[in-house]
Amino acid sequence: xxxxxxxxxxxxxxxxxxxxxxxxxxxxxxxxxxxxxxxxxxxxxxxxxxxxxxxxxxxxxxxxxxxxxxxxxxxxxxxxxxxxxxxxxxxxxxxxxxxxxxxxxxxxxxxxxxxxxxxxxxxxxxxxxxxxxxxxxxxxxxxxxxxxxxxxxxxxxxxxxxxxxxxxxxxxxxxxxxxxxxxxxxxxxxxxxxxxxxxxxxxxxxxxxxxxxxxxxxxxxxxxxxxxxxxxxxxxxxxxxxxxxxxxxxxxxxxxxxxxxxxxxxxxxxxxxxxxxxxxxxxxxxxxxxxxxxxxxxxxxxxxxxxxxxxxxxxxxxxxxxxxxxxxxxxxxxxxxxxxxxxxxxxxxxxxxxxxxxxxxxxxxxxxxxxxxxxxxxxxxxxxxxxxxxxxxxxxxxxxxxxxxxxxxxxxxxxxxxxxxxxxxxxxxxxxxxxxxxxxxxxxxxxxxxxxxxxxxxxxxxxxxxxxxxxxxxxxxxxxxxxxxxxxxxxxxxxxxxxxxxxxxxxxxxxxxxxxxxxxxxxxxxxxxxxxxxxxxxxxxxxxxxxxxxxxxxxxxxxxxxxxxxxxxxxxxxxxxxxxxxxxxxxxxxxxxxxxxxxxxxxxxxxxxxxxxxxxxxxxxx
Ligand code: M6R
Numbered sequence: 001x002x003x004x005x006x007x008x009x010x011x012x013x014x015x016x017x018x019x020x021x022x023x024x025x026x027x028x029x030x031x032x033x034x035x036x037x038x039x040x041x042x043x044x045x046x047x048x049x050x051x052x053x054x055x056x057x058x059x060x061x062x063x064x065x066x067x068x069x070x071x072x073x074x075x076x077x078x079x080x081x082x083x084x085x086x087x088x089x090x091x092x093x094x095x096x097x098x099x100x101x102x103x104x105x106x107x108x109x110x111x112x113x114x115x116x117x118x119x120x121x122x123x124x125x126x127x128x129x130x131x132x133x134x135x136x137x138x139x140x141x142x143x144x145x146x147x148x149x150x151x152x153x154x155x156x157x158x159x160x161x162x163x164x165x166x167x168x169x170x171x172x173x174x175x176x177x178x179x180x181x182x183x184x185x186x187x188x189x190x191x192x193x194x195x196x197x198x199x200x201x202x203x204x205x206x207x208x209x210x211x212x213x214x215x216x217x218x219x220x221x222x223x224x225x226x227x228x229x230x231x232x233x234x235x236x237x238x239x240x241x242x243x244x245x246x247x248x249x250x251x252x253x254x255x256x257x258x259x260x261x262x263x264x265x266x267x268x269x270x271x272x273x274x275x276x277x278x279x280x281x282x283x284x285x286x287x288x289x290x291x292x293x294x295x296x297x298x299x300x301x302x303x304x305x306x307x308x309x310x311x312x313x314x315x316x317x318x319x320x321x322x323x324x325x326x327x328x329x330x331x332x333x334x335x336x337x338x339x340x341x342x343x344x345x346x347x348x349x350x351x352x353x354x355x356x357x358x359x360x361x362x363x364x365x366x367x368x369x370x371x372x373x374x375x376x377x378x379x380x381x382x383x384x385x386x387x388x389x390x391x392x393x394x395x396x397x398x399x400x401x402x403x404x405x406x407x408x409x410x411x412x413x414x415x416x417x418x419x420x421x422x423x424x425x426x427x428x429x430x431x432x433x434x435x436x437x438x439x440x441x442x443x444x445x446x447x448x449x450x451x452x453x454x455x456x457x458x459x460x461x462x463x464x465x466x467x468x469x470x471x472x473x474x475x476x477x478x479x480x481x482x483x484x485x486x487x488x489x490x491x492x493x494x495x496x497x498x499x500x501x502x503x504x505x506x507x508x509x510x511x512x513x514x515x516x517x518x519x520x521x522x523x524x525x526x527x528x529x530x531x532x533x534x535x536x537x538x539x540x541x542x543x544x545x546x547x548x549x550x551x552x553x554x555x556x557x558x559x560x561x562x563x564x565x566x567x568x569x570x571x572x573x574x575x576x577x578x579x580x581x582x583x584x585x586x587x588x589x590x591x592x593x594x595x596x597x598x599x600x601x602x603x604x605x606x607x608x609x610x611x612x613x614x615x616x617x618x619x620x621x622x
Contacts, residue, residue: 001196002027002075003197004024005195005201006070008219013066014063018071022055024200028073028616029075032046032071033046034088035090038065046084068173072100080124085124089130092118092135096131096166097164098163101160101162104130104157134148134152138166144169149216159360160180173194175211177215180196181196184211185204189204202244243384248401256599258404258609261404264400269399269451279441283427284424286420289395302350305337306333306353307333307334309411310407312487321422323432324423324440334359334362338364345373350377352366353379353380353414355380358382358386359618370390376390376391376392378394380394380396397410398413406595408492412587412588454592455592461576465601465603469497469605474493474499475490475513476523476526477506477509477523477540480528481584481585483505490502497598497605507540509544517543522552522573523550523552524597525551526586529581538563538568541553541568545571545572552573
């Protein structure tokens with residue numbers, strides 16, 4: 001995914017466009033660029049690297065001033081990472097500049113046609129067809145930039161959000177979207193602006209307008225925002241209070257977004273459960289799905305589709321629903337499900353889980369589920385995101401905006417939502433064991449304090465991270481509810497520390513992965529609290545120990561012993577002692593350990609924690 005920012009004002013917009021791009025950095029940071037309308041013509045500057053590098057170049061060149069400009073942070077899809085492939089892209093006559101998120105599926109054909117008509121292309125991107133189509137429309141009688149953008153977008157197929165400026169139309173930005181998010185806003189200090197996500201305009205917008213699919217919006221100094229085909233009053237009626245506040249996006253005293261998001265989990269999870277869980281009467285309320293609760297409870301089966309971290313949260317969620325509500329649940333990788341032939345119908349429920357609510361693989365999977373007639377629900381963190389809009393009902397995580405590429409608080413929020421959903425379905429369907437459900441509800445209400453306690457292991461975890469930072473591989477083992485957390489831990493370590501980390505079910509070790517164990521290989525083991533499972537996991541610990549592997553045990557009791565009487569301390573190189581919680585909530589309560597471990601490893605190795613190589617926060621292409 002990429003980031004778009006644009007602003008028109010009577011005052012200079014250059015500093016706020018650059019600040020907006022810094023805020024959008026997490027959406028893509030391989031290259032960045034700006035285009036400003038200046039009296040002498042179009043000012044264009046593009047750079048490989050994050051927004052802060054572009055800012056430095058602007059400083060060296062002497063900041064221009066402008067009252068209208070657009071900018072873009074890129075995560076490369078079509079065309080490699082280079083200055084000429086960075087956005088904005090210009091039309092052949094260099095009078096139109098465009099920034100674009102998404103993919104133009106028919107760009108090859110359009111490009112060939114435009115080249116035949118004499119247009120010159122300077123990049124390898126799909127985007128470049130857009131400024132050329134706009135140029136062509138303007139040359140062929142389009143009465144306004146808005147008409148030209150309408151004409152241009154009528155030719156393109158695919159998902160897009162675009163913002164367009166032209167030196168022949170001063171102080172106007174025209175933007176359009178289909179599938180990719182775009183939000184416009186009225187600034188508290190005058191002028192209008194737009195961005196690909198609300199967080200980027202949180203400190204500037206007094207009110208916001210979320211653009212719908214196939215809508216075109218014009219931003220002008222004189223008359224603010226106008227949606228094509230709607231009168232001014234209708235446009236103004238759609239203005240809303242922003243849902244993201246400036247304090248939600250502030251970094252505070254933390255050095256990285258990831259650290260902030262890990263260490264504020266007690267607060268974010270308190271928001272997830274607030275007014276939803278009542279331990280006094282053992283009740284759970286999820287307003288977003290009340291309307292469809294009975295249909296969910298009566299369904300034939302639930303399928304959960306998700307990617308990455310959300311997929312691992314879904315694995316824990318499936319186990320929770322099956323165990324508490326005794327309903328069949330399958331979890332599918334969204335990218336596989338979208339192109340499978342699932343047995344689905346009206347009696348089925350499909351839940352899409354996505355922090356961003358923008359992941360294209362999940363969107364495609366949910367589209368298929370809808371076509372097959374299933375009831376489609378969403379669990380997402382982002383208000384009015386594409387997934388939130390396309391589902392019949394859903395639950396928001398409420399953990400606040402997540403910026404670090406490595407997802408942390410969203411994972412704990414997702415599992416917490418699944419725990420609440422499991423309890424709700426158990427009660428609604430009068431299934432499961434009531435006392436088990438009530439006890440889970442009590443424990444859910446204690447999640448913030450338990451997570452707080454887990455965070456106290458920070459120093460130990462950081463010390464361990466420093467000790468093992470130079471290992472060439474790392475293994476994670478889990479069983480039952482510990483397995484999704486082991487998988488999540490391995491993903492975190494892989495993506496931000498670039499250490500080859502893999503997770504296995506503890507019982508799977510002896511069926512192959514044990515070949516990887518040699519002296520010194522660190523093996524992180526999530527030790528269950530359930531006595532039966534614990535015995536099994538401790539025997540895997542012993543298998544690792546006796547082959548010289550260095551066990552890093554995550555356990556609620558350092559003296560727990562296996563069948564042979566040896567304690568976990570006897571067989572482990574390290575024990576991270578975490579608070580006791582029933583295994584059902586271990587993925588939430590123990591999540592900070594694997595998150596802090598990944599963070600500690602990445603920091604010890606000098607990695608860019610918030611901007612790991614090759615990644616972007618969410619993946620809006622298939
Ligand atoms: O926004 P989503 O939850 O749909 O994103 C899914 C994955 O792309 C995401 O979890 C990814 O794996 C993270 N970088 C993991 O930390």
